[in-house]
Amino acid sequence: MKDFFKYLTASEEDKSWGLFLNVAGKSSVAPGTIYPSREHPSGYYYPWNQGRTLNEYQINYITEGKGILENTRGKFVVKPGSLMIIRKGEWHRYKPVKSQGWTEHYIGFDGVFANHFLQDNQILHGQSVIYCGVREDFIDTYYKIFELAQHEDPGNQHIAAGMIIKLLGYIVAWQKQRNFSGKPIEKLIQQARFYMRKHTEGEVDLEKLAEDNHVGYAYFRKVFKKYTGISPHQYHLELKLMRAKELILTTNQSIKEISYDLGFQSIHYFSRLFKKKMGYNPSELRNTGLNTNL
Numbered sequence: 001m002k003d004f005f006k007y008l009t010a011s012e013e014d015k016s017w018g019l020f021l022n023v024a025g026k027s028s029v030a031p032g033t034i035y036p037s038r039e040h041p042s043g044y045y046y047p048w049n050q051g052r053t054l055n056e057y058q059i060n061y062i063t064e065g066k067g068i069l070e071n072t073r074g075k076f077v078v079k080p081g082s083l084m085i086i087r088k089g090e091w092h093r094y095k096p097v098k099s100q101g102w103t104e105h106y107i108g109f110d111g112v113f114a115n116h117f118l119q120d121n122q123i124l125h126g127q128s129v130i131y132c133g134v135r136e137d138f139i140d141t142y143y144k145i146f147e148l149a150q151h152e153d154p155g156n157q158h159i160a161a162g163m164i165i166k167l168l169g170y171i172v173a174w175q176k177q178r179n180f181s182g183k184p185i186e187k188l189i190q191q192a193r194f195y196m197r198k199h200t201e202g203e204v205d206l207e208k209l210a211e212d213n214h215v216g217y218a219y220f221r222k223v224f225k226k227y228t229g230i231s232p233h234q235y236h237l238e239l240k241l242m243r244a245k246e247l248i249l250t251t252n253q254s255i256k257e258i259s260y261d262l263g264f265q266s267i268h269y270f271s272r273l274f275k276k277k278m279g280y281n282p283s284e285l286r287n288t289g290l291n292t293n294l
Contacts, residue, residue: 003027006149007041010157019111019161022056024149026142029065029101036095051093056110057118058086059167060094061142063134065102069094073128078102081133083171087118105142109164117168124172132174141167180227188213188220189227196236200243202263206232241277244270248286255282 005025014020023044029035036045046052051070060083067078071092078084078094086092088110096102118124132138145163148156180186188210196204210220224232240262247258256267264270275281280288 001026001143001146004146004150005040008149008152008157014157015111017111017158017161019109019113019164020157021107021109021145021149021160021164023058023108024106024146026103026105026146028103029096031099031101033101046093048093048095051091053089053091054086054108055088056108057088057114058084058106058108060084060086060104060106061138063103063105063139065096065100067094067096067100067102069129071128073126076129078129079131081131081135083130083132083138085118085124085127085130088114105139105146107142107145107164107167109161111161113161113165117165123175124168130171130175132171132178135170135174137170138167141170176227180223184213185215185220185223186227188215189224192220192224192232193228193235196232197239200236200239201261204236237273238277240264241274244274244282245278245285248282255286258282 003026005023005027007023008021010020010022027037038045043054044052062078062080062082062084064080066080069076069078069084069092071086071090076084078096084094141163145160145167148160148163180189191213192206192209195209196206206220207217210217221232224235228235230238244258244262247253247261248255251258253261255271259267259270262270264273271281271283278285
């Protein structure tokens with residue numbers, strides 16, 4: 001894709017959606033080039049000795065070259081495969097090493113969902129530079145956002161918002177997986193998840209599974225929760241409830257039989273858990289046409 005940048009105007013409807021795109025661009029900065037370019041508007045251009053503060057969030061993906069980022073948290077080395085996360089209202093400045101330059105892909109956005117993901121949520125909280133390498137899925141998402149920005153067709157802001165959330169999801173998923181990829185414990189977690197899915201109708205002995213793989217259960221439980229976000233017991237319970245929903249909708253089995261077959265202690269316990277998870281009890285699902293929610 002050729003270099004470009006584009007600043008967008010979001011309508012009140014776009015803003016009410018919860019996340020909207022302000023700017024998008026790609027730039028190959030040659031060695032020795034003055035940075036940042038004076039072509040940018042005053043709200044974005046800044047002299048190095050002053051830095052800047054933006055009224056939006058930005059994620060700048062560097063795929064070639066090296067440089068530095070400075071903000072209130074410190075000074076960070078930027079290298080190929082770095083994501084620079086610029087937060088709304090935070091003083092910062094960044095630039096490539098003059099002898100190397102760099103290739104940058106950037107998006108600027110705002111909205112209540114942006115606040116949630118990059119300020120309120122703890123997953124990305126406080127991170128300034130994330131080293132994830134040059135990834136095709138990240139680049140592809142940037143390019144799709146760029147295409148939406150360049151055309152500005154009706155509704156493109158809404159689609160772009162979804163793509164920005166998708167990019168944030170990729171970043172979080174990469175962070176969660178990087179400490180497990182290729183390691184024996186990842187294989188065990190995947191094995192355990194398959195085992196639980198296969199045995200939704202009944203109990204599972206995960207302590208024995210861990211023991212058979214020479215792993216202590218306390219350690220297995222800890223890394224399983226870190227990998228999936230929930231404990232092994234809760235993971236298996238949610239699989240059971242999803243299986244119960246399927247059986248309620250697709251069979252003539254009584255709710256009591258389904259509860260018994262899935263190994264719940266009592267129909268009352270099952271119904272209480274089901275309503276807590278689904279928002280309605282099993283009989284409501286079967287009798288009031290909620291099968292459209294499957």
